[in-house]
Amino acid sequence: MRIAVTGSSGKLGAVVVRELRAGGHEVIGFDQHGTRGPGFVQVDLADYGQVVDALQAVGDQHDGVDALVHLAAVPAPGIRPDIATFHNNIASTFNVFWAAIRLGVTRIVYASSETVLGLPFDVPPPYIPVDEEYPARPESVYSLVKHLEETMAIELVRWHPEVSITALRFSNVMVPADYAEFPSFDADARARKWNLWGYIDARDGAQAIARALDAAPAGFDRFIIAAADTVMSRPNDELVAEVFPDVEVRGALGEHTTLLSIDKARRLLGFDPQHSWRDGL
Structure with a gap:
């Protein structure tokens, strides 16, 4: 496919562009910042006219995109x-x-966010592991926008039943250079409780996007996208007992298994995270 990727110069975006190209796709990066050249268009996404023009055709770069x-x-x-975040992101x-x-x-x-699950969990989650089954709990303006984007997508596919929109609720995006810090997290279980000790390797984030582009049917759906494990060496039962002692635990926690359930993404998209911080230390 010929795929437009907005935010192509970002931490996740740069990896997504690389991995989609390695998978045989033609990728056109859209961003306000980036290196001039083939496969990149400088565009202000807050300007609707620029977005239409950039998606439709840009010189000899492309004459339309498939996804x-x-x-x-x-x-x-x-x-x-907050107001700048709201205006920029929703528009x-x-x-x-x-x-x-x-x-x-x-x-x-598109990138939704784990924040809609109730981060930073100062109000404890309804149960652990968390999943996509309970209503959104935005606790910041940033998260509120993510919730509104998902709501908007639901209505857009109702108006246009042929369209597929997939919201990927990415956990905290990491690249291998970030992993050296992970062993220090064990000293304080509360330091990373804000997202139930989760993360996602950017390469696995790119895999989730590729899977969704291939497998998602028409309509809207949402998926938590996280690594298969936590950021901690301490076992899950110890962490949950210390930080969330009164929260219902649904099923076996596993020693280090992610507490941001990725079962739905595994089942419906074929998502299968391959990278762990434990492999690089």
Whole structure:
């Protein structure tokens, strides 16, 4: 496929571009910052006209795309003022969804977020491991936008039943250079409780996107995307007993198995994370 990837210069985006190209796809990166050259278009996603133009054709770079991967955003709370985060993220997502649909692009995969699960879990989760079955619990403006984006996607596919929009609720994205810090997390179980000690290797994030582009049917669905393990060497039962002693545990926790359930992504997308921080130390 010819795939447009927004946020192509970001931490996850750069890996996604690399991995999709390695998988045989033609990739056009869209971002406000990046290296000029084939396969990259500088575009302000908050400007709808630029988005339409960039998706439709750009000089001799391309004459339309088959699929859209939307990763561009202010990537976390606390980076910019809340109002700037809200205006940038919701407008950019609407622009790329609406432009893609208007141009006949029917395969859209985008970055939602683990934050909709209730991070930083100052209010404990309803049960552990968490999954996609309970209603969103946004606790920040950033997370509120992610919830609104999912709601928007539900309505867009209702209006356009031929369109597939897949929301991937990515955990904290990591690259191999980040893993040297992980052993220090064991000293304080609460230091990483904010996302139930989860993470996702960017290479496995790219795999999830590729799987969704291939396998997701028409309509909307959402998936938690995390590594198969936690960031901790300490066992799960010890962590949960210390930090969330009153939360219902559903099933076996496993010694280090992710507490952000990826069972749905495994079952419906064929997602199979291959990378762990434990392999690189």
